[in-house]
Amino acid sequence: MERPPAYQPVCREDEDESLAQLEEKDGIAWNANSTEIIPTNTRSFVVFLSIMLLSLSANVLLVMDNGKLRISRDTGKTAYTGLTFDTPLPYHAMSEYWNPNISDSDMEAAWDAIDTNAMAVSLHDDYANSVGLPPSTPFPWDTERSIYYVKGIHDLHCLKLIRKAIVSKHNGNDQAFNLHHIYHCLDGIRQDIMCAADDTPMPAPVAHHVGEGQIRQCRDWNKLIAWARRPDQHACYDFDDYREATNTLELFAFCPPESPYRPFQQAYFEFHGHKDPYEPKETREQVVIF
Numbered sequence: 001m002e003r004p005p006a007y008q009p010v011c012r013e014d015e016d017e018s019l020a021q022l023e024e025k026d027g028i029a030w031n032a033n034s035t036e037i038i039p040t041n042t043r044s045f046v047v048f049l050s051i052m053l054l055s056l057s058a059n060v061l062l063v064m065d066n067g068k069l070r071i072s073r074d075t076g077k078t079a080y081t082g083l084t085f086d087t088p089l090p091y092h093a094m095s096e097y098w099n100p101n102i103s104d105s106d107m108e109a110a111w112d113a114i115d116t117n118a119m120a121v122s123l124h125d126d127y128a129n130s131v132g133l134p135p136s137t138p139f140p141w142d143t144e145r146s147i148y149y150v151k152g153i154h155d156l157h158c159l160k161l162i163r164k165a166i167v168s169k170h171n172g173n174d175q176a177f178n179l180h181h182i183y184h185c186l187d188g189i190r191q192d193i194m195c196a197a198d199d200t201p202m203p204a205p206v207a208h209h210v211g212e213g214q215i216r217q218c219r220d221w222n223k224l225i226a227w228a229r230r231p232d233q234h235a236c237y238d239f240d241d242y243r244e245a246t247n248t249l250e251l252f253a254f255c256p257p258e259s260p261y262r263p264f265q266q267a268y269f270e271f272h273g274h275k276d277p278y279e280p281k282e283t284r285e286q287v288v289i290f
């Protein structure tokens with residue numbers, strides 16, 4: 001019986017030859033005197049890659065957290081007035097503006113009392129440009145300012161006009177209304193409702209009382225009016241919601257005593273005199289008697 005071959009140490013020349021073959025095959029420089037299982041350059045790459053992955057993960061988490069923080073802090077602050085949704089108000093299915101248990105005259109008085117004259121504001125052209133507003137009609141009493149119309153107040157004017165036309169028709173009054181103006185108002189309100197896309201689910205436990213008492217976060221309407229009525233932004237504007245002005249400059253003839261534009265407005269009309277702002281004139285626009 002043959003004995004297994006005895007262990008024979010590899011001679012130095014054979015060892016060098018084997019290492020050379022490995023290097024040629026794998027493209028890696030092996031050191032016979034080193035105890036490293038993974039070569040130094042490979043370990044460095046693994047460490048570098050691990051650090052990069054950790055850094056990337058940390059940045060992704062940071063971006064996600066910041067996004068959540070921005071969402072949680074989003075109060076709907078506007079770029080113009082700085083108003084936010086900081087005013088909780090209950091929604092009512094009935095109010096002083098509509099309630100079958102109060103008289104028509106009381107509801108009419110409530111609607112007529114809504115002041116929409118703050119709709120027009122005079123904004124400095126530099127400010128308008130800084131917040132990205134397009135150019136507008138020049139303000140008559142300051143060449144560095146232009147006239148803009150506040151959207152929410154304009155919509156309220158439109159609601160007053162539409163309601164007045166409906167009530168006048170219902171009561172058989174002979175008041176004339178510009179049908180194109182009413183169509184303009186209806187489409188403007190439609191666009192604003194669809195733009196806002198209010199997704200609040202409203203409860204309806206009782207018929208015709210949808211959302212009754214539901215608390216909503218609103219912007220402060222009084223603060224909006226105060227912003228529009230600032231002396232430097234007050235457009236000296238006063239108009240009738242239900243009539244069409246023909247001499248429109250006359251609508252800007254109501255500068256309050258504290259207005260910096262009052263001397264210019266007074267000087268102009270002292271020289272040129274006043275006209276009837278609602279002077280009847282021929283028009284091609286459709287006017288209907290409701």
